[in-house]
Amino acid sequence: MLLKVEKGGTVKRILFLILTILLGSSLGSIWAQSTPLLSSEAQTIKVAEEAGRAVVTIKTEVRERIGGYLPFDEFGDEFFRRFFEEFFGEIPQREFKRMGLGSGVIIDREGYILTNEHVVDSADTIRVRLSDGREFKAKIMGKDERSDLAVIKIEAHNLPVAELGDSDQLKIGQWVLAIGNPFGFVIEGSQPTVTLGVISALHRDLPSLGYRNRSYSDLIQTDAAINPGNSGGPLVDMQGRVIGINVAIISTSGGYQGLGFAIPINKAKKILNKLIKGERITYGWLGVAIQNLNQDLRSYFGLREAKGVIIVRVFPDSPAKKAGLKEGDLILAVNGQEVETSSELVRLVSEQTPGSEVYLKILRKNKYLKVRVVLGERPEEESLVQRKDFRFRGMEVEDITPSLRRKYNLYSEEGVVVTYVEPDSPADRAGILPSDIIISIEGERIRNKKDFLQIVRNIKGDCLVKTNRGFFVIREESGR
Numbered sequence: 001m002l003l004k005v006e007k008g009g010t011v012k013r014i015l016f017l018i019l020t021i022l023l024g025s026s027l028g029s030i031w032a033q034s035t036p037l038l039s040s041e042a043q044t045i046k047v048a049e050e051a052g053r054a055v056v057t058i059k060t061e062v063r064e065r066i067g068g069y070l071p072f073d074e075f076g077d078e079f080f081r082r083f084f085e086e087f088f089g090e091i092p093q094r095e096f097k098r099m100g101l102g103s104g105v106i107i108d109r110e111g112y113i114l115t116n117e118h119v120v121d122s123a124d125t126i127r128v129r130l131s132d133g134r135e136f137k138a139k140i141m142g143k144d145e146r147s148d149l150a151v152i153k154i155e156a157h158n159l160p161v162a163e164l165g166d167s168d169q170l171k172i173g174q175w176v177l178a179i180g181n182p183f184g185f186v187i188e189g190s191q192p193t194v195t196l197g198v199i200s201a202l203h204r205d206l207p208s209l210g211y212r213n214r215s216y217s218d219l220i221q222t223d224a225a226i227n228p229g230n231s232g233g234p235l236v237d238m239q240g241r242v243i244g245i246n247v248a249i250i251s252t253s254g255g256y257q258g259l260g261f262a263i264p265i266n267k268a269k270k271i272l273n274k275l276i277k278g279e280r281i282t283y284g285w286l287g288v289a290i291q292n293l294n295q296d297l298r299s300y301f302g303l304r305e306a307k308g309v310i311i312v313r314v315f316p317d318s319p320a321k322k323a324g325l326k327e328g329d330l331i332l333a334v335n336g337q338e339v340e341t342s343s344e345l346v347r348l349v350s351e352q353t354p355g356s357e358v359y360l361k362i363l364r365k366n367k368y369l370k371v372r373v374v375l376g377e378r379p380e381e382e383s384l385v386q387r388k389d390f391r392f393r394g395m396e397v398e399d400i401t402p403s404l405r406r407k408y409n410l411y412s413e414e415g416v417v418v419t420y421v422e423p424d425s426p427a428d429r430a431g432i433l434p435s436d437i438i439i440s441i442e443g444e445r446i447r448n449k450k451d452f453l454q455i456v457r458n459i460k461g462d463c464l465v466k467t468n469r470g471f472f473v474i475r476e477e478s479g480r
Contacts, residue, residue: 047240048194053131054162055192057181060100060123103180103233105162111154115232117143133190142275148214151275165241167264174199178224180233197224205343217343219261220244226260235262284352285378287318290342308332309342323373333361392456394425399449408435414447415439430474437468
């Protein structure tokens with residue numbers, strides 16, 4: 001249809017009407033698109049304000065005493081130490097204070113706070129600062145080194161409480177907030193720091209971060225900025241519910257690089273009541289050393305999928321030993337639940353109560369078997385390393401007894417003697433030999449096997465070992 005141009009500008013009015021309609025439609029579309037963003041921003045602000053009120057700063061103080069300094073200390077020379085002490089008396093010890101900082105989240109109106117065990121471990125004094133600026137002295141109610149969780153309490157009432165969510169329902173890509181007190185900035189103010197990110201991955205394992213009895217497995221990974229001082233603070237979803245406790249970062253610089261990790265809150269909920277009551281946390285234990293299946297092992301055993309783990313060692317007098325498990329057995333399932341990795345087997349067993357029965361599906365010499373095992377209680381790491389057959393990075397040591405002194409033609413009375421070095425182990429590659437006497441590790445003097453075990457249980461990374469033949473660097477390997 002042709003438009004007829006008439007006096008009075010009819011066409012102009014029509015064009016103006018069309019332009020108005022189109023412009024209005026475009027603006028409506030833009031507004032509709034921006035509304036979800038504005039809504040999300042408002043929700044983030046709301047969650048940060050509400051959840052932030054339940055986040056606290058935890059300041060710790062550890063008092064440590066060290067022996068007095070002697071000019072020959074760095075050489076570890078016992079002769080000169082005894083000489084100086086004989087003439088000048090015992091050198092007095094010096095005391096210094098080590099300060100620590102972390103975060104926590106209030107889980108009960110009467111002052112119960114959930115945090116990491118490593119934040120409050122060994123602390124002589126603990127002080128908590130609330131988001132409103134008030135400060136209280138705190139005491140430890142219960143702690144569990146393996147899960148790296150603890151509950152502390154302050155004498156306060158009617159406190160804001162964080163709601164605990166369900167970490168089993170998390171999805172990768174879900175938005176989350178990390179709330180805490182990184183780098184101690186909160187010391188100058190009571191307001192916590194809030195960072196926004198997504199859940200990057202689930203069920204992450206960090207065996208290299210394991211320290212003493214701590215086990216970092218089945219973690220939540222997030223790119224929300226987590227920095228030193230965030231430990232013990234909450235990771236919350238966009239409804240303000242706590243879905244994790246921030247625990248670790250992986251960084252080459254010591255600061256945030258997009259790899260943060262949190263303990264799933266459901267893991268905490270399983271032991272929370274016991275921690276509040278100060279009860280001891282126990283874990284099921286099988287008593288085996290295991291490894292994952294690689295492509296070569298899978299082909300050797302004729303498996304289509306790399307599922308299951310292989311037993312490389314059965315501990316003496318362990319539940320596994322009593323049940324008849326053997327080296328080379330493949331564990332495929334626990335109580336009907338398939339096992340894909342070694343960390344998954346550890347988790348499935350640890351979740352069981354000591355003394356309970358589990359049924360393992362195993363593959364032995366091309367035959368599938370069902371084995372009943374009565375689980376024991378997982379011993380502390382110190383008990384594990386004190387086993388007669390314990391090896392530190394491939395070497396075994398013993399106290400210097402008269403028989404060993406004769407066997408190796410030794411003259412020293414202090415230290416420990418190396419009795420075995422596993423071929424191609426870190427100790428072997430470092431140059432350690434049987435009959436070597438270990439005098440110190442990382443500058444810590446070793447007088448006997450007890451000293452040795454106490455020191456090596458805390459060793460992380462490469463370590464400097466002094467022997468009667470000189471110094472050696474023993475590199476770190478995964479596991480012990």
